[in-house]
Amino acid sequence: MRPSTRSLKPEQRAILEATFDLKTTPDSFLTRRLAEECNLNPRQVQVWFQNRRQRLHKRKRTVRTSSPSAAEPPAKKAAAEPARSEPERSEPVESESVDSEADPCSPALTFYTDDFGAELPLLWLDELDVGTACEAELTRRGAGQSQP
DNA sequence: AAGTGGGCCCAATTACATCA
DNA sequence: CTGATGTAATTGGGCCCACT
Numbered sequence: 567m568r569p570s571t572r573s574l575k576p577e578q579r580a581i582l583e584a585t586f587d588l589k590t591t592p593d594s595f596l597t598r599r600l601a602e603e604c605n606l607n608p609r610q611v612q613v614w615f616q617n618r619r620q621r622l623h624k625r626k627r628t629v630r631t632s633s634p635s636a637a638e639p640p641a642k643k644a645a646a647e648p649a650r651s652e653p654e655r656s657e658p659v660e661s662e663s664v665d666s667e668a669d670p671c672s673p674a675l676t677f678y679t680d681d682f683g684a685e686l687p688l689l690w691l692d693e694l695d696v697g698t699a700c701e702a703e704l705t706r707r708g709a710g711q712s713q714p
Numbered sequence: 715a716a717g718t719g720g721g722c723c724c725a726a727t728t729a730c731a732t733c734a
Numbered sequence: 735c736t737g738a739t740g741t742a743a744t745t746g747g748g749c750c751c752a753c754t
Contacts, residue, residue, distance in 0.1 A: 573731090573740085573741055573742070574741090574742085591722090591723080594721085594722090609743095610742085610743090613742065613743060613744090614741095614742080616724080616743095617741070619724080620724075620725070620726090621740090621741090623724085624725095
């Protein structure tokens with residue numbers, strides 16, 4: 567493993583990866599929030615997610631093709647993709663690792679990434695109410711910024 | 715209804731950095 | 735030094751939605 571070559575800081579990646587685990591395609595709002603949280607440009611966040619998805623698909627394809635019993639047709643892009651019909655795009659990809667590190671007891675999702683070893687309170691990940699939950703939580707954090 | 719512009723995504727590619 | 739590998743960023747093409 568390379569210690570991140572010319573890449574983002576471990577903390578930034580940790581946040582992005584934790585988010586990616588729950589949501590591989592964040593909407594513009596979430597992208598902006600992530601950018602704020604990571605001190606990056608929204609464009610960078612967007613590019614990061616794009617590359618991440620690409621890597622994931624590539625790996626899966628490689629695994630399948632290298633697999634002797636892999637008989638999955640290429641699925642030609644939009645062929646099997648409902649795409650923008652869904653407002654929230656049900657994740658077509660299964661998380662490669664980390665099934666559910668989120669603490670269900672916590673009001674705000676908390677992730678522990680062994681990558682960074684840090685505690686990442688990602689509150690906006692509630693896909694259902696990204697907007698409101700995020701606003702509320704961010705406001706709270708911005709004001710108090712302290713967890714009991 | 716048709717045409718246009720903006721936004722988003724995917725796949726492929728490029729450019730750079732690091733390690734063996 | 736070179737080749738392999740990983741990552742960030744760019745490019746090109748396609749699709750969808752809102753607007754005129």
